[in-house]
Amino acid sequence: MGSVHSDSNPLGKLSAYPDTYDASLLFPIDRDESWRSSGESRSGIPFFGVDIWNGYEVSWLNSKGKPMVFTAEFRVPASSRFLIESKSFKLYLNSYNQTRFDSVDDARRQMEIDLSAAAGGQVSVEFHGPDTVFPQAPEALLLDDLDVELSVYEPDPELLTLVSGSVHDGWVCSHLLKSNCPVTGQPDWGSLYIHYRGAKIDPAGLLAYIVSLRQHQDFHEQCVERTFRDILERCRPDSLTVYARYVRRGGLDINPFRTTETTYDAPNFRGFRQ
Helix, strand or coil: CECCCCCCCCCCCCCCCCCCCCHHHCCEEECCHHHHHCCCCCCCCCCEEEEEEEEEEEEEECCCCCEEEEEEEEEEECCCCEEECHHHHHHHHHCCCCCECCCHHHHHHHHHHHHHHHHCCCCEEEEECCCCCCCCCCCCEECCCCCCCCCCCCCCHHHCCEEEEEEEEEEEEEEEEEEECCCCCCEEEEEEEEEEEEEEECHHHHHHHHHCCCCCECCHHHHHHHHHHHHHHHHCCCEEEEEEEECCECCEEEEEEEECCCCCCCCCCCCCCC
C-alpha cells in the first residue's frame, strides 16, 4: 500500500517510461487515507459504485510482433480497498508497448490480474476497437446557464437547500466541475451528472456547491464521494446518483460513479471534452 505523499508515489516526479511489461509500476493508495487526513471517514457513506477508467493509449505486440491498439475500459469497484494512482496506471499501461502476448484474451487477463491485486478488489477489463460507438450522455437539466453570483471555492454543504413544495425526478448536470490534485495541485476538469428523486434541490445552490469544489484538493474519487455524502445528508433524496466524467490526462480518464441503487449499472458514455 502506498501513501499519497510517499517517496515511491510517481505523481509529480520525473519518471522513466518503460515499454516492457512491469506490474510493479502500479501504485495503490488506501481509499480512506485522504478522509482520515481531514478527520473524516467514508465508511458510513451508504453508496454503491464503480470507478470507470478509459485508457486511450493501450497497445502491445502480438506473437508475430505486430502492434495491437485498443481503447480499454477498466471498472474498479468502489468497494475495493485501494484506488490506483493515475500516473502509475499510465506507466503500467505503457509497459505493455513492446511486450508480446499470444492473444487479446491473454493481455486482458494479465491486466485483470494485476489491477485486481493492486486495487484489492475484482477489476474488469474490456477492449474496444476504433469503430466502437459509445452511449450518449443522458438528457439532463443544465445548471450552467443560471445567472448566479458565486464566491465560495471550497466545499460548503450549506449551499445545498431545498425548494419548498417541489419535487424532482431526473438528471441535472454541470460542466463547471474543477478540483485539484492533492499531490501536484494541478487542475482536474470534468462534468458532473446528478440524478435524484425527491424534494427539489435549489438549482442555484446546487451549482454553487459544484463550483465550491474549484479550489478543493482531493482525488477524483473522493470529490465524488464528498458530493454524494453532502447531497444525501443535506437534501435527503429518496434516490441519488452522482457521476463525474473527468477530462483525460496522459491518455486516461477516470469517471467515479456513486449511487444509492444496488442494481444501477453505470453507463460509460463519453462527453465532448473526453
